[in-house]
Amino acid sequence: MAKSLEELRAIALRVRREIVEMIGAAGSGHPGGSLSAVEILVELYFDYMHIDPANPKWPDRDRFILSKGHAAPVLYAVMAEAGYTPIDKLNTLRKLGSMYQGHPDIRFMPSLEASTGSLGEGLSLALGMGLGARLDGRPSRTYVMLGDGEIQEGQIWEAAMAGAFHKVDNVVAIVDYNGIQLDGFVKDIMEIAPVADKWRAFGWHTLEINGHDLPAIQNALREAEATKGKPTCIVAHTIKGKGVSFMENNPKFHGTAPTPAEVKLALQELQ
Amino acid sequence: MPAKTKFEVKLGAATREAFGRAVVELGRENKDIVVCDADLAKSTMTVYFQKEFPERFFSCGIAEANMTAIGAGLAYAGKIPFIASFSAFAMNKGFEQLRSCAAYPHVNLKVVGTHSGISIGEDGPSQMSVEEIGLACSLPGFVVLAPADEVSTKALVRAAAAHLGPVFIRTGRPKCPIVYSGAHQFEIGKAIELVDGSDVTIIAGGLLVAQSLLAAETLEGEGISARVIDMHTVKPLDRQAIERAAAETGAIVVAEEHLVDGGLGVRVAQVVAQTRPCPMEFVGLQTYAESGTPDELMEKYGLVARDVAAAARKAVGRKH
Numbered sequence: 218m219a220k221s222l223e224e225l226r227a228i229a230l231r232v233r234r235e236i237v238e239m240i241g242a243a244g245s246g247h248p249g250g251s252l253s254a255v256e257i258l259v260e261l262y263f264d265y266m267h268i269d270p271a272n273p274k275w276p277d278r279d280r281f282i283l284s285k286g287h288a289a290p291v292l293y294a295v296m297a298e299a300g301y302t303p304i305d306k307l308n309t310l311r312k313l314g315s316m317y318q319g320h321p322d323i324r325f326m327p328s329l330e331a332s333t334g335s336l337g338e339g340l341s342l343a344l345g346m347g348l349g350a351r352l353d354g355r356p357s358r359t360y361v362m363l364g365d366g367e368i369q370e371g372q373i374w375e376a377a378m379a380g381a382f383h384k385v386d387n388v389v390a391i392v393d394y395n396g397i398q399l400d401g402f403v404k405d406i407m408e409i410a411p412v413a414d415k416w417r418a419f420g421w422h423t424l425e426i427n428g429h430d431l432p433a434i435q436n437a438l439r440e441a442e443a444t445k446g447k448p449t450c451i452v453a454h455t456i457k458g459k460g461v462s463f464m465e466n467n468p469k470f471h472g473t474a475p476t477p478a479e480v481k482l483a484l485q486e487l488q
Numbered sequence: 489m490p491a492k493t494k495f496e497v498k499l500g501a502a503t504r505e506a507f508g509r510a511v512v513e514l515g516r517e518n519k520d521i522v523v524c525d526a527d528l529a530k531s532t533m534t535v536y537f538q539k540e541f542p543e544r545f546f547s548c549g550i551a552e553a554n555m556t557a558i559g560a561g562l563a564y565a566g567k568i569p570f571i572a573s574f575s576a577f578a579m580n581k582g583f584e585q586l587r588s589c590a591a592y593p594h595v596n597l598k599v600v601g602t603h604s605g606i607s608i609g610e611d612g613p614s615q616m617s618v619e620e621i622g623l624a625c626s627l628p629g630f631v632v633l634a635p636a637d638e639v640s641t642k643a644l645v646r647a648a649a650a651h652l653g654p655v656f657i658r659t660g661r662p663k664c665p666i667v668y669s670g671a672h673q674f675e676i677g678k679a680i681e682l683v684d685g686s687d688v689t690i691i692a693g694g695l696l697v698a699q700s701l702l703a704a705e706t707l708e709g710e711g712i713s714a715r716v717i718d719m720h721t722v723k724p725l726d727r728q729a730i731e732r733a734a735a736e737t738g739a740i741v742v743a744e745e746h747l748v749d750g751g752l753g754v755r756v757a758q759v760v761a762q763t764r765p766c767p768m769e770f771v772g773l774q775t776y777a778e779s780g781t782p783d784e785l786m787e788k789y790g791l792v793a794r795d796v797a798a799a800a801r802k803a804v805g806r807k808h
Contacts, residue, residue, distance in 0.1 A: 276566075322592075322593075323593045324592075324593065324594070330564065331560075331561075331564055331589075331593065332588070332589075332592055332593040334588070335584060335587075335588040337553075338557045338585060338588060338589055341553075341554045341556075341557030341558045341560075341561060341585075341589075342557050342558075342560055342561040342564065342589060343561060344558050344561055345557065345558040345559060345560060345561015345562040345563070345564065345565060345567075345569075346561045346562070346564055346565045347561075348522075348546060348558070348561070348562060348565075349522075349561070349562045349564075349565025349566060349567050350565060352522070352543070352544065352567070353565075353566075371553075372551075372553045372554055372557070372585075375549075375551035375553060375554035376554050376557075376558075378549065378551070379548060379549065379551070379554055379558065382547075382549075383546065
């Protein structure tokens, strides 16, 4: 399923357009943190992960958990583009009965790996999945994306301790470090820096990358896979709202849908 | 009506001990059984499993929220995880994770709370769990079990493993009276009538089952015929057994080592109200307890046979 950089960039652009359109159609949702995570999810689903969208419960598959579940639109767009779910239904996001629920809900979308949305829990879920795969001798790797604000949750650090203690080296945590959370800039709400130092202190192999740089993401994922005896944390420096000028680094677009006029403007930029 | 035989209090193993033994047996039969504990393995008795299956035992440290979600992750990966801690911590500290990671996605997680109720004794209220039946029953899709003794615990732990979906099992610290000496079938959601009776029905769970059997003997001596039901499954309730009891005996007492608010009693009352309304009385806790020996506490907080018998007399007296 591996794709060229050119193809991956083209998919990323389509995903960004779909994110803006579906949140616009829904009238509510979280565009900023969806747009910041696009390259990472595109790289995982279209290049790096061993998956089979036609057989989503293949036991040896790699798994992805969107712990920052409010960024559901990026996950839905990427999974639809990958062939798990219908693209033409993306604009039913957040509507009654839609498989594209406000936050990822495995009851409505069985191809998901977990229901998420309550922050702080996905890393623990990933560890359980990683331990299960290890017990079964499966090659599966589990990737979990955390929000930067999300790592203010205490459970993240309980899980960080447990991941290193149990040497769960088939789990990779990716922190989408876009610097903004609902109430404003992370540094003003509850400072989390120095992020990489914290993960290192907790025993994780830790690297920092530009989270929009596809080759850098590829290299980081390869380095994570080559790292044995400890889990890896990739601190991905990203731009909230990436790709839409008026959303970039704008706390307003953490959790506010674009108006129809803003959708139009955004789509003009995303060509 | 079957002849009533005298109930003799003979102490068997604690229900937590029975759980610890049962999960090892399950582990021998099924390699997918895994266990997580939060630094209480020597108290929850998962230490037996840890010794026999170290590779399938995950020490989570004193971090119940993380343990709960790791357990859910193991279940997502196809394992049958039993996570254990004191009920006070398993349910209260892991509650949000039980809701979001187990109940709402309907994950196959088994949660075992030990040291439930006030019969833990000297450690006092910070370690006593008196709210967890209410909490567990509030979670849609959860099966909630409160076994009365060693034999029923072993059988219900086995039933929990075979059930597909989240389960909470409430166990206790002290050695407890043997209720089941002969062969019994234990099925989730199927109450067991231990003694038949026609004037009042005592519906009990956990340690109060033995106390209710003793109370029934006292009542029999006074000419009150009391039926005793072990409601080992608090959710889903055996609605038929409750409706039958209401119809046939016309008065119901519910007895439990738990706060009355949110406990078995209010759940039974809901069924009674919807089917055959009749006088009801409730034996349970009103607030937090204190340090003391288990026997002293059960006595002081009104959870012994005498209290059950008094409630039964009151319920019978309210019949038209």
